[in-house]
Amino acid sequence: MNEWKHIFKLDPAKEISNEQLDILCTSGTDAIMVGGTDDITYRGVEDLLNRLSHYSVHKILEISRMDAITTGFDDYFIPMVLNSKEKKWMMDMHHQGIKQHMDYIDYVQPVFEGYCILNEEAKVFQYTNSTLPDAEDTLVYAYMAEEVFHLPIFYLEYSGIYGDAELVKQVSHQLNDTLLFYGGGIENAHQAKEMKQYADVIIVGNSIYTDFDKALETVRAVKP
Amino acid sequence: MNEWKHIFKLDPAKEISNEQLDILCTSGTDAIMVGGTDDITYRGVEDLLNRLSHYSVHKILEISRMDAITTGFDDYFIPMVLNSKEKKWMMDMHHQGIKQHMDYIDYVQPVFEGYCILNEEAKVFQYTNSTLPDAEDTLVYAYMAEEVFHLPIFYLEYSGIYGDAELVKQVSHQLNDTLLFYGGGIENAHQAKEMKQYADVIIVGNSIYTDFDKALETVRAVKP
Numbered sequence: 001m002n003e004w005k006h007i008f009k010l011d012p013a014k015e016i017s018n019e020q021l022d023i024l025c026t027s028g029t030d031a032i033m034v035g036g037t038d039d040i041t042y043r044g045v046e047d048l049l050n051r052l053s054h055y056s057v058h059k060i061l062e063i064s065r066m067d068a069i070t071t072g073f074d075d076y077f078i079p080m081v082l083n084s085k086e087k088k089w090m091m092d093m094h095h096q097g098i099k100q101h102m103d104y105i106d107y108v109q110p111v112f113e114g115y116c117i118l119n120e121e122a123k124v125f126q127y128t129n130s131t132l133p134d135a136e137d138t139l140v141y142a143y144m145a146e147e148v149f150h151l152p153i154f155y156l157e158y159s160g161i162y163g164d165a166e167l168v169k170q171v172s173h174q175l176n177d178t179l180l181f182y183g184g185g186i187e188n189a190h191q192a193k194e195m196k197q198y199a200d201v202i203i204v205g206n207s208i209y210t211d212f213d214k215a216l217e218t219v220r221a222v223k224p
Numbered sequence: 225m226n227e228w229k230h231i232f233k234l235d236p237a238k239e240i241s242n243e244q245l246d247i248l249c250t251s252g253t254d255a256i257m258v259g260g261t262d263d264i265t266y267r268g269v270e271d272l273l274n275r276l277s278h279y280s281v282h283k284i285l286e287i288s289r290m291d292a293i294t295t296g297f298d299d300y301f302i303p304m305v306l307n308s309k310e311k312k313w314m315m316d317m318h319h320q321g322i323k324q325h326m327d328y329i330d331y332v333q334p335v336f337e338g339y340c341i342l343n344e345e346a347k348v349f350q351y352t353n354s355t356l357p358d359a360e361d362t363l364v365y366a367y368m369a370e371e372v373f374h375l376p377i378f379y380l381e382y383s384g385i386y387g388d389a390e391l392v393k394q395v396s397h398q399l400n401d402t403l404l405f406y407g408g409g410i411e412n413a414h415q416a417k418e419m420k421q422y423a424d425v426i427i428v429g430n431s432i433y434t435d436f437d438k439a440l441e442t443v444r445a446v447k448p
Binding site: 080084085087090091095098099102105112141143144148149150 | 304308309314318326363368372373
């Protein structure tokens with residue numbers, strides 16, 4: 001994971017052709033992450049995993065609902081929303097999920113991500129009852145992710161809009177061991193390059209479904 | 225800290241004579257921790273620190289209010305209440321406190337404790353709006369303290385009553401790297417020994433103020 005630079009994030013509720021899936025899986029991206037906020041079903045995740053199973057690309061399930069967990073992924077990522085107003089989204093749902101799956105959790109070894117959601121208009125922001133941090137608050141969340149919780153990943157999520165590169169830069173200076181993931185609004189090679197200067201890993205999601213060819217260029221932009 | 229076995233916890237809102245303080249500080253205990261829920265004031269903490277300053281014993285301030293922070297302690301411990309219903313007691317007050325003190329936090333290097341409060345009648349339980357976990361819930365909190373948050377300390381706090389030794393034993397088996405602190409109702413050498421079988425560190429507090437001589441015996445009971 002320390003070598004990763006680029007991830008494509010697929011939403012199981014959205015349509016993607018076999019041809020496009022083939023291109024993404026063999027694009028040179030470091031991983032395909034399956035996740036989304038709406039309409040995540042066991043069936044949708046399983047269908048997508050089946051279609052991905054022909055490819056050797058690293059496959060991650062980002063767990064947003066405990067009832068949509070499918071075995072067969074290489075990694076399970078679990079967001080903890082640091083800027084939610086509710087403890088539920090930070091750790092209580094996780095507590096419940098771990099309790100349910102305690103018997104094989106050591107086998108699965110889930111990866112916990114410290115999320116900071118920065119787009120008030122995003123569904124995930126509203127769904128998790130988040131509060132918008134200013135730049136200083138965001139830096140303190142980054143500090144806590146690394147120094148208090150020792151999380152492997154701090155994930156700046158602009159979900160649908162292109163973020164503030166200056167803030168991403170500041171956050172990157174705050175972090176040492178914890179990896180900085182950046183997601184949100186990356187639609188072309190230029191944006192990919194800009195955010196990759198600061199983030200360890202950029203995540204390209206929505207633009208797969210809006211402008212596939214440009215989304216594809218983001219791989220080569222950061223992995224020359 | 226990995227070598228510690230015993231801590232005396234002093235409440236700055238309670239009276240203690242100079243003679244008793246001298247006996248505690250030179251008793252062989254590993255540290256004196258200053259902390260409490262009620263009436264913690266800057267003045268009270270500072271007075272107690274002044275009286276402790278003549279002794280070489282390790283001095284810890286357990287921070288329960290950001291306005292009662294006094295410099296001069298060897299360590300600053302900050303409880304995060306894992307079983308509170310409110311995110312505030314788990315991480316939001318800490319976020320605010322870190323933001324206020326960001327300039328010298330690297331110098332202070334506070335130690336974050338994962339608290340699990342197990343006495344519904346305790347003031348601290350009600351004050352932090354906690355919810356009573358059953359044994360399985362408690363084990364999952366211990367798991368999260370170590371495997372998710374990588375906290376240095378998991379603190380089972382029975383606050384005023386003597387706890388369930390069987391549960392303390394189970395929790396001790398759950399933990400590897402994270403230290404298990406046990407506090408609550410230890411009033412004599414026998415109880416100290418029983419809990420010390422499982423906990424890395426026992427904390428003796430209230431009984432200092434109710435039966436000083438027996439409280440003192442708890443040191444020798446666990447540090448022969």
